Amino acid sequence: MTLNGTLYQTLQDEGAAITLQLCDSHPVYEGHFPGMPITPGVLTLGMIRECAERRTGRALRFSSIKSCRLAAMVRPGDVLKLTMDITREGDSLKVKASLTGAENEEDLRLQLDAEFL
Numbered sequence: 001m002t003l004n005g006t007l008y009q010t011l012q013d014e015g016a017a018i019t020l021q022l023c024d025s026h027p028v029y030e031g032h033f034p035g036m037p038i039t040p041g042v043l044t045l046g047m048i049r050e051c052a053e054r055r056t057g058r059a060l061r062f063s064s065i066k067s068c069r070l071a072a073m074v075r076p077g078d079v080l081k082l083t084m085d086i087t088r089e090g091d092s093l094k095v096k097a098s099l100t101g102a103e104n105e106e107d108l109r110l111q112l113d114a115e116f117l
Contacts, residue, residue: 002050003043003046003047003050004047004050006023006026007022007023007026007028007039007043007046007047008020008021008022008023008047009021009023010051011079013051013054016083016084017081017082017083018051018081018082018083018084019079019080019081019082019102020047020051020079020080020081020082021077021078021079021080022039022074022075022076022077022078022079022080023076024076024077025076026076028040028043029076037075037076038073038074038075039073039074039075039076041068041070041110044070044074044099044109044110045062045068045112047082048082048084048095048097048099048110048112049061049062049116051082051084052084052086052093052095052097052116055084055086056086056093060093060116060117061116061117062114062115062116063092063115063116063117064114064115065112065113065114065115066113066114066115067111067112067113068110068111068112068113068114069110069111069112070109070110071108071109071110071111072107072108072109073109074099074109074110078101078109079101079102079103080099080100080101080102080109081099081100081101081102081105082097082098082099083097083098083100084096084097085097089115091117092115092116092117093115093116093117094113094114094115095112095113095114095115095116096112096113097110097111097112097114098110098111098112099111099112
């Protein structure tokens with residue numbers, strides 16, 4: 001399942017950062033949560049995985065998550081900045097990612113330290 005185009009739109013993908021905007025109309029928001037929609041953490045992780053796939057040019061799956069800090073809610077309509085540090089170790093990729101508000105990098109939403117295969 002591809003989330004780009006349904007859950008989020010890529011506004012800019014240049015250099016070290018990717019700018020994303022969450023779509024208001026994704027069906028997940030009907031039940032998570034009515035009247036106060038927030039993006040489920042698993043979908044936020046899926047967004048990061050898809051962006052890492054685009055950066056590396058290969059299909060990826062999580063093999064481990066060393067740490068994942070959900071610091072603030074991600075809501076429909078939010079414009080966010082994703083920065084990733086990707087390093088290869090054998091067949092796996094180590095990814096350290098931060099998701100912040102696009103206009104304010106101190107507006108931390110998520111920090112991730114994970115490994116992909």
